[in-house]
Amino acid sequence: MLSERLQLKLYLEPSEHFEVEALIPVFHRFIRDQMLKDLVIDVVDYSHVPDGPGVVLIGHAADYYVGELDGAFGLVFSRKRGGPGPEARLEDALRRLVNVARLLEQENSLKWRFKSNELSLRLTDRLHAPNDDATFASTQAEVQALFGRVYGGEVAIERLPGSKEPLGLRIEAASAPSLEALLEKLGGPPSTAS
DSSP states (O other), rough: OEEEEEEEEEEOOOOSSSGGGGGHHHHHHHTTTTTSSSOOOEEEETTTTTOEEEEEEEEESSEEEEEEETTOOOOEEEOOOSSSOOOHHHHHHHHHHHHHHHHHHOTTTTTTOEEEEEEEEEEOTTTTTTHHHHHHHHHHEEEEEEEHHHSSOOOEEOOOSSSTSEEEEEESSSSSOHHHHHHHTSSSSOOOOO
């Protein structure tokens, strides 16, 4: 993937009771107990912002958001800098996203469940990944190859509207494996810092 900066999102299952503020002590514990291989340094609460990022776990190379950025609640992995080379960027992002989603599902205080087969991808580096047909075609092929292998089957990919927005894709796999099964197919939790 040419874009070093990207955002990958897993959507939360609808819930009658959803308090994004409950995530604040959880993210603080992730930092304190060094639960992630990422260098994470702070937690910011933007839950007061309508359709905003919600609660953000700020890292050096990447951030994790839980909010409503595109109108639906979910967890976003947002790579800002660094990371692996172009051939491994998307898989690394998926591994880190699924790992944190798995940790959040294990939190008894949250009682959250993620739709493991519904994701979105945004390439936020307009210089290296302009929102044009050529970039969409190459990104679609890379997404199809990775997600087809990891999900083991049919994957539908749709280009998100908005020519003035960064290139965005909606991804839906026919199968919905557990986050543990996905993480296993991706080689387990990340072993190095991003």
